[in-house]
Amino acid sequence: MDARIGIRNTKSILFKSVIIFFAFIITIPLIIVLLYIIEKGVMQVNWHFLSHVPVPEGETGGGIANALVGSLIIVLMSSIVAIPIGMLAGIYLSENPGTKLAYYSGLCVDILQGVPSIVVGIVMYFWIVKPIGFSAISGSIALAIMMLPIVIRSTEQTLLLLPDSLKEAALSLGVPYHRVILKVIVPCGFAGILSGIILSIARIIGETAPLLFTALGNNYLSTNILKPMESLPHLIYTYATSPYEDQHDLAWGASFILLMFVLLLNIFTKLITRKWQIQL
Amino acid sequence: MKKNDRLDLSYAQMKWETIFKRILIVMSVILLLLVIGVLTTLIIQSMPTIKTLGIKFLWGKVWDPVNNIYGAYPFLIGTLLTSFTALILSIPFSYAVAIYLGEYNVKGWLSDLLKNTIELIAAVPSIIYGFWALVVLVPVVRTLETKIGVAPYGVGVFSAALVLSVMIIPYAAALGTSLIRMVPSPLKEGAYALGATRFEVIRSVILPYTRSGLFAGILLSLGRALGETMAVTVLIGNTSAVANSFKEAFFGPGNTMASVIANEFTEADHTQYLSALIELGLVLFFVTVVINLIGKRIITKYTSH
Numbered sequence: 115m116d117a118r119i120g121i122r123n124t125k126s127i128l129f130k131s132v133i134i135f136f137a138f139i140i141t142i143p144l145i146i147v148l149l150y151i152i153e154k155g156v157m158q159v160n161w162h163f164l165s166h167v168p169v170p171e172g173e174t175g176g177g178i179a180n181a182l183v184g185s186l187i188i189v190l191m192s193s194i195v196a197i198p199i200g201m202l203a204g205i206y207l208s209e210n211p212g213t214k215l216a217y218y219s220g221l222c223v224d225i226l227q228g229v230p231s232i233v234v235g236i237v238m239y240f241w242i243v244k245p246i247g248f249s250a251i252s253g254s255i256a257l258a259i260m261m262l263p264i265v266i267r268s269t270e271q272t273l274l275l276l277p278d279s280l281k282e283a284a285l286s287l288g289v290p291y292h293r294v295i296l297k298v299i300v301p302c303g304f305a306g307i308l309s310g311i312i313l314s315i316a317r318i319i320g321e322t323a324p325l326l327f328t329a330l331g332n333n334y335l336s337t338n339i340l341k342p343m344e345s346l347p348h349l350i351y352t353y354a355t356s357p358y359e360d361q362h363d364l365a366w367g368a369s370f371i372l373l374m375f376v377l378l379l380n381i382f383t384k385l386i387t388r389k390w391q392i393q394l
Numbered sequence: 395m396k397k398n399d400r401l402d403l404s405y406a407q408m409k410w411e412t413i414f415k416r417i418l419i420v421m422s423v424i425l426l427l428l429v430i431g432v433l434t435t436l437i438i439q440s441m442p443t444i445k446t447l448g449i450k451f452l453w454g455k456v457w458d459p460v461n462n463i464y465g466a467y468p469f470l471i472g473t474l475l476t477s478f479t480a481l482i483l484s485i486p487f488s489y490a491v492a493i494y495l496g497e498y499n500v501k502g503w504l505s506d507l508l509k510n511t512i513e514l515i516a517a518v519p520s521i522i523y524g525f526w527a528l529v530v531l532v533p534v535v536r537t538l539e540t541k542i543g544v545a546p547y548g549v550g551v552f553s554a555a556l557v558l559s560v561m562i563i564p565y566a567a568a569l570g571t572s573l574i575r576m577v578p579s580p581l582k583e584g585a586y587a588l589g590a591t592r593f594e595v596i597r598s599v600i601l602p603y604t605r606s607g608l609f610a611g612i613l614l615s616l617g618r619a620l621g622e623t624m625a626v627t628v629l630i631g632n633t634s635a636v637a638n639s640f641k642e643a644f645f646g647p648g649n650t651m652a653s654v655i656a657n658e659f660t661e662a663d664h665t666q667y668l669s670a671l672i673e674l675g676l677v678l679f680f681v682t683v684v685i686n687l688i689g690k691r692i693i694t695k696y697t698s699h
Contacts, residue, residue, distance in 0.1 A: 126593035130498060136490030141511045143560045147518065147526050199421055206418040219422040221687075222429040228686030229432070230621025232652050233675045236659065237432045240439060259428065266425075290407040292414030320519020323623040323652070327659050347521045347624075354525040355628060362529070369522050380517050384510065 148373070154363075155370020163367055167335050168349075171358050178368045180335045181349040184250065185372075187337065188329060188345055189319055191254035196261035197311055203262075204269025204307075205295060211274075227263040234259050235324040243328055250336075250343035253329025260321060261314040268310020272303040309386045316379035320372060322347040346372045433679075440673035442665050451673060457634040459658070464670040466677070468636050472648035473678075475551050476626060477619040479644075480558035484615060487559075488566035492608065495567075496574025497596060509571070516564035524628035527557045532629070539645055549631040550647045557625050562615040569611035573604045573696070607696045613689035620652075621682045627653040651678045 162177055169176035203219065210216045234256050242252035276299060284294040300307070325331075330342035331352060346368050353365035437444075443451060443464060454465020491512055499505040528549070535556070536548035577600050585595045601608075631647020634654065649657075651674045662668040 122591045122594070126591035129593040129596070133490045133494050133498065136487050137494035137508065140487045140491065140515075140560070140563055141508070144511060144515050144518070146530075147523065150526060150530060151522060199424060202418055202421040203425055206422045209418070215419065215422050215426075219425045222425040224687060224690050225429050225683050226425075228617050228621075228682050230623065230652060230678055230682055232621070232623040232655050233432070233436070233679045236439075236655065236672060236675045237435050239659075240435050241431075262425070262428075291411045293407075295414070316517060320521065322519070322521045323656060326656055347519055350521050350525055351624065351628070354521070354528060365525060369525060372519060373522060376517050376519060377514075380514065 151366065151369050151373055154366040155368075155373070158363055158367030159370060168333055168353075168361075168364060171356070171361065174360055176360075176364060178346070178349060178364060178371070180332060180344040181346045181368060182371070183335060183337065184329070184332070184343040185319060185345040185347075187339065188250055188254050188257065188325075188343060189315060191251065191339065192258040192261055192318060193311070193315060195255060196258035196265055196314070199258075200262050200265025200311075200314075201269050201300075201307065204266040205273065205300070207266065207270045208273035209295070223263045223266050226259065227267075229259075231260060231321055231323040232326075235327045238324065239327040246340065248328065248330040248342045250329050250339040250341070253325045253343070253345070254339075256324035256328050257318040257321060260318050260324065264314035264317065265307075265310055268313070269303075269307050272306030272310070273299060275306070276302055305386050309383045312379050312383045312386070316376050316383070319375055319379075320347050322351050326351075346375075436672060436676040436679060440669050440676050442669040443673045444669075446666070447670075451670070452677070455636050457654075459662070459667045459670075462664075462666055464666070466651070466670075466674055468634050469649050469651045469654050469674060471636070471643065472551060472630065473620060473650040473652070475643065475648070476555045476558060476630070476650055477616060479551070479555035480562060480619050481612065481616055483555065483559035484563045484566070485612065488563045488570060488611070488615065489608070491563070491567040492570025492574055492611075493596060493600075495571040496577075497600060500575060512564050512567050515560060520561065520622060520625040521628070523557050523561060524625035527553060527625065528628050531556065544641055544645045547631060547645070547647050549629055550645055551630060551643065552645050554626045554629040554650075557629060558619050558622060561622065561625065562618045565618055566608070566611035566615040569614065569693070570604070570608050573607035573611075574600055576697070577603050606692050610689040610692035610696070613685050613692070617682045617685045617689065620685070621678060623652040623656050626650050627656045632657055651675075 162175065164177055164182065165179050166175070166177035167180045168178065203223075207216050207220060207223075238252050238256040238259075242249070242255060246252070280302060281294055281299060284298045285291070289298070325345055325348050329345060329348065331348045332342045332344045336343050350365045350368050350372065353361040353368070356362070447454070447464060451464060451466055452470065453467050454463070455467045456463045456465050457468055458464075491508070495505055495509055499508075532548040532553055535550075535553045536546045539546040539548070581599050581603065582595055585599045590598070630649060630653050632649055632653065633647040634649050637643035637646055637648070655671050655675055655678075659668075659671055662671055
């Protein structure tokens with residue numbers, strides 16, 4: 115009997131060690147990637163790098179100003195499209211659970227969440243690029259579609275967490291419905307909604323696939339949203355697959371900057387949600 | 395304020411109330427239209443190939459745009475091979491993370507740290523994984539391939555699957571963690587009271603209880619793996635030929651549905667070529683959507699009872 119419990123306990127401890135081993139070993143690839151990018155990229159970054167456009171192959175120097183500005187403009191435009199639609203649709207879903215429209219819209223959100231980003235790129239090619247040509251705006255719309263499900267779900271989930279009494283109290287004071295939503299409910303859940311928005315921006319800022327056939331890419335600094343525009347992930351893709359060492363260096367620098375953006379946005383989200391949970 | 399003014403004001407408010415409610419409805423209808431629009435665009439644009447090739451398209455073995463021959467078989471095999479290899483490699487890790495965070499170490503800084511690190515894996519853009527792997531991992535794989543005696547391409551299905559397996563872990567791990575945390579403690583306590591060790595509780599109470607939920611998590615990971623484009627495009631080597639042996643297919647260069655679209659879409663110069671690529675997109679869309687919806691359905695079913 116004693117021997118048996120001994121074996122069983124050993125098995126249990128063994129299992130725990132295996133689990134801990136597997137659970138922690140998976141962080142190693144991430145750490146290696148992060149350290150490598152930081153080591154390679156941080157040397158590239160200086161004022162010249164941030165303020166100049168890439169030079170032709172074979173020449174040294176050059177920077178990623180076009181991609182930085184482009185990414186900023188493209189993400190800004192997608193946010194302008196996706197945030198209002200996403201928030202309003204999220205409000206609808208949380209306010210009218212159980213209706214037919216809510217069921218089907220919810221289904222559509224699930225579908226959008228699963229659509230491969232490259233497919234969104236294809237569809238945008240036919241919707242926007244065919245009529246008006248390769249343009250930053252088509253890339254923005256494609257990214258906005260990638261943003262939508264995250265914004266909608268975070269809005270919906272946050273508002274569902276709020277107590278009904280909040281809304282009832284405001285309504286009983288005679289406040290009209292739209293003011294209850296916009297002035298009471300949304301401000302109360304603001305932190306949760308904001309964290310969803312930031313998370314969605316963090317996700318789309320690194321998306322390359324939808325931009326391949328929409329915003330295309332541009333070797334020069336451009337702010338015309340009806341013309342092709344460079345973006346950070348697209349620049350990394352083009353230069354990573356090129357054979358020139360100099361262009362690889364540019365891509366490392368761009369990867370470092372992109373990574374920092376994504377990390378900061380994620381940390382920011384974490385801080386907001388932590389505070390939010392405490393308030394609740 | 396006169397009485398009439400006040401009345402006007404409340405009428406105005408009531409009007410706004412209706413308008414606001416309408417706007418909310420319009421926004422949800424936009425979602426519906428968006429999904430329907432995506433689907434119809436894909437179907438209409440892939441009509442030329444659907445008409446001429448029909449279902450044969452899926453198992454045509456030759457992809458030769460120059461001679462107008464289109465078969466999706468090489469890409470189907472490439473996609474399935476990379477995704478399932480990645481999935482099988484990732485399962486032990488995602489289960490381990492889920493069990494560790496869900497059962498062994500639920501609270502505390504170490505648990506938070508691991509959880510945030512795993513979430514970070516999903517946050518890093520896929521093009522960065524692709525770039526890193528192209529420069530660092532591919533030479534390593536090449537040495538490995540020389541040692542085991544296959545053609546040392548470096549890039550190929552194996553490299554893509556390796557990177558993919560890391561990228562898809564967070565999805566299954568996060569879902570598994572929250573589901574394992576939801577196992578009712580009376581069940582676990584009952585097992586402990588009968589003298590079960592921790593391993594036995596996990597094996598015979600927690601895992602059977604969360605089986606369908608963990609399966610849903612794996613489906614979500616699979617959906618990600620199938621649709622992942624950039625890291626795979628950079629790493630897979632882009633060959634549309636069908637390999638002669640399994641070994642060659644597994645270690646040699648290949649192509650997935652997503653990567654062939656990414657590579658050839660802007661080069662497609664005639665309707666048939668373009669529509670063949672879009673049909674690949676349509677197939678990809680259907681497969682990922684169905685997998686995702688099944689996963690989501692299981693989760694809702696699981697969390698609601």
